[in-house]
Amino acid sequence: MKKILLRAVKILVVLVLLLAAFVGFAWMQGIQYTLALVTNSWNNPYFDSGVIRGEQNCDAAESCGSGPIRVLTYNVLCRACTSGKNKPDYEDWYARLPHLQELIREYAPDLVGNQEIGGWKDINEINPDPARFAPVAHEFGPWVYGDAVLFYRTDRFDLIDSGQFWLSPKPHLPMGFGFLTLSMPRYISWAHLRQKDNGFEFLFMNTHFDNNGPNKEPSAVLVNKVFGEHVSRLPVIFTGDFNTTHDTDRYKNLLYGGDETPEFVNSADLAPQMEEFPRNSPLTPAETGEIRDNLDHLIDHILLGGNFGKTVHRWVVDRRGYGPLHLPQSDHPAVFAEVEFTVRP
Numbered sequence: 001m002k003k004i005l006l007r008a009v010k011i012l013v014v015l016v017l018l019l020a021a022f023v024g025f026a027w028m029q030g031i032q033y034t035l036a037l038v039t040n041s042w043n044n045p046y047f048d049s050g051v052i053r054g055e056q057n058c059d060a061a062e063s064c065g066s067g068p069i070r071v072l073t074y075n076v077l078c079r080a081c082t083s084g085k086n087k088p089d090y091e092d093w094y095a096r097l098p099h100l101q102e103l104i105r106e107y108a109p110d111l112v113g114n115q116e117i118g119g120w121k122d123i124n125e126i127n128p129d130p131a132r133f134a135p136v137a138h139e140f141g142p143w144v145y146g147d148a149v150l151f152y153r154t155d156r157f158d159l160i161d162s163g164q165f166w167l168s169p170k171p172h173l174p175m176g177f178g179f180l181t182l183s184m185p186r187y188i189s190w191a192h193l194r195q196k197d198n199g200f201e202f203l204f205m206n207t208h209f210d211n212n213g214p215n216k217e218p219s220a221v222l223v224n225k226v227f228g229e230h231v232s233r234l235p236v237i238f239t240g241d242f243n244t245t246h247d248t249d250r251y252k253n254l255l256y257g258g259d260e261t262p263e264f265v266n267s268a269d270l271a272p273q274m275e276e277f278p279r280n281s282p283l284t285p286a287e288t289g290e291i292r293d294n295l296d297h298l299i300d301h302i303l304l305g306g307n308f309g310k311t312v313h314r315w316v317v318d319r320r321g322y323g324p325l326h327l328p329q330s331d332h333p334a335v336f337a338e339v340e341f342t343v344r345p
């Protein structure tokens with residue numbers, strides 16, 4: 001009996017020492033580093049555009065273009081955001097979900113950038129068509145953090161590379177806190193895609209900027225500095241809830257990065273006509289002038305980058321509600337654009 005007790009004590013001591021070592025390691029290295037190490041969720045946050053140059057796009061064919069690409073960005077209002085007394089004017093997730101799904105499918109997108117998505121359950125439920133769309137988000141072990149998940153059509157595009165870039169002082173560190181201590185981890189999910197029919201390559205990015213100024217101000221500068229350099233080599237489509245209106249210095253930092261020539265342009269500014277579907281008038285799009293007057297309040301954008309021909313065939317902000325009371329699916333509108341790149345005519 002004494003031998004059994006002695007062995008049990010030894011095992012307990014070993015376990016305590018191992019636990020103490022783990023806690024000490026986590027304390028010294030940080031919980032994010034430890035979590036990434038334990039779940040093997042390290043990936044390269046930096047996209048390498050050096051693998052392609054403009055003249056090589058489309059397998060160096062004489063002409064090179066994307067054809068129309070249908071893009072949608074939509075912050076869907078998270079599942080937990082309507083629980084309890086939060087957002088009393090909104091129904092719960094499962095009451096809103098069919099209408100969120102219907103709106104997304106109505107635009108028949110090729111690319112979707114969503115925000116405020118949680119784990120795999122949310123991703124699978126909001127996926128426009130699991131047989132035809134694949135998600136890219138931060139995966140760690142069996143879990144996923146889908147706050148800036150993107151979807152791409154697998155029957156049209158091949159995935160060459162992907163990653164997550166964290167909007168923090170340590171952008172390589174998975175789940176890194178923002179610039180404001182202990183703030184919500186935010187990231188850019190990016191996918192290097194290749195069109196199956198002609199080899200057209202481009203970078204698709206999606207993000208959700210934090211709503212705190214100390215986080216989103218430096219995020220705009222950081223994003224332009226890191227990703228703005230890629231626009232000379234290949235086209236970029238950048239969707240997101242940027243928590244940024246177009247009349248702010250932050251917006252200029254995001255697009256221009258302090259230079260006179262922008263790295264990114266808003267697809268809305270290239271559209272021949274801007275359409276808006278108001279919440280209570282689902283059948284009548286607003287006039288372009290009205291939308292431009294209201295653009296100061298829009299924080300969800302589809303940005304385009306690349307020193308190539310860019311055409312926007314259609315641009316829509318969709319605020320429609322559902323049911324006889326026009327209840328809102330989300331506290332954000334969906335923004336849709338049909339865009340086209342011409343690398344070589």
